[in-house]
């Protein structure tokens with residue numbers, strides 16, 4: 153389950169950021185998980201529950217924003233919305249799409265005490 157590995161990387165980032173802010177506790181984690189990021193948000197929440205236990209972010213609230221995917225169609229030249237990888241261009245039906253957004257996971261911010 154790769155969500156467990158992702159949860160560990162998130163913890164690394166959060167611990168570094170918390171240290172930089174001289175925080176004693178992380179209250180909220182703000183994550184941005186694009187719809188095309190290939191991350192199961194439910195599984196990630198579960199993994200974070202386990203990984204954050206007994207850390208500086210123990211019991212932190214996890215806010216998840218899921219920006220929609222977007223792509224550029226190489227055939228018709230439209231910028232289109234894309235709910236998942238492998239879908240055809242809604243404008244012309246081509247599968248030659250280059251993903252341009254909504255494919256990343258990042259820690260948008262943390263709220264600390």
Ligand SMILES: [Zn+2]
Pocket residue numbers: 225226227228229230241242243244245246
């Ligand atoms: Zn198209």
